[in-house]
Amino acid sequence: MSSETPVISCRNVWKLFGTNPRKYFEKMTNDHSFDDIRADGYIAGVADVSVDVQRGEMLVIMGLSGSGKSTLLRCMSRLHDITGGTIEVDGQDIMALSENDLIELRRNKMGMVFQSFGLLPHRSVLENVAFPLEMRGQNKHDCRDRALEVIKLVGLEGREDYFPRELSGGQQQRVGIARSLAIEPDIWFLDEPFSALDPLIRREMQDEFLRLQDLLGKTIIFVTHDFDEALRLADRIAIMKDGAIEQCDTPDQIVLNPATEYVRKFTQEIDKARVVHARTLMDSTSGETPTGDPVSPDATIQDLARRLVSDTSESFAVADDHGKIIGVLPRQRALDVLLGDN
Structure with a gap:
């Protein structure tokens, strides 16, 4: 990997869920297992994760339901406050940021796309895409110009005045992608963005996504439970189980040299x-x-x-x-x- 400073750096990150997770974390010993934590009435959404994400890299986080992949993404964007460890974005400890500084970081550096499209039903495509720019306080003319630019980029030119109900699922997802791109984020978080789509539309969206990444070169954290999707999109794949990363490596190395039995089971049906x-x-x-x-x-x-x-x-x-x-x-x-x- 590159020797430059990572865009995102996670060190020994924990996210526990329960009645008083911070107090419980302070009493934990190094030999506490996932099962020990669960037996004590807590859930380790993220368990001692250390990983770096380099500039322009697409890191795909994958695992089965409940493995911690979405929780880790939400920790990286500080949608969740972590229980222990550190997360730095461009060298800044995001847990040390004030609420206002965190809002500015998200407005100016982060784009987010989730499985649910989250479109505003009474706004047109153009108005949906322009919405985050309006929230920034940009003037109406600049908002419109930028929104039209990204609508064209995602292949929705000519549908600017359509409402979400008039679009297919794949088109709605393109609106969500365009809306997140409108703010020109350095870092792009995507949480299972294509999982609700039919297989053919999903494949088309993957093609479109790869085209966009080739054009834009964003730093991307992409969550999926689909190993084929991960293999197709990733520069590196982080495979999670019980909140921990079992292996983080290139697709080639993961299928050739699985680090654990769990990873081997993931890869055994893959045509290498x-x-x-x-x-x-x-x-x-x-x-x-x-x-x-x-x-x-x-x-x-x-x-x-x-x-x-x-x-x-x-x-x-x-x-x-x-x-x-x-x-x-x-x-x-x-x-x-x-x-x-x-």
């Missing part, structure tokens, strides 16, 4: 060939470079399947977009992933 990239399996260049057309480091093993089967070369050169050789992909190593021997 469609997740693992040539970059992950390649060796650094040393000695003679293989002949033949080089492969892209971003090609999945599934993309290379035909060549792996038909070309009996021991290895293939891997070249970047400029044609520079950056590594060597051993054919047998790739075949092991393709044929399920890895």
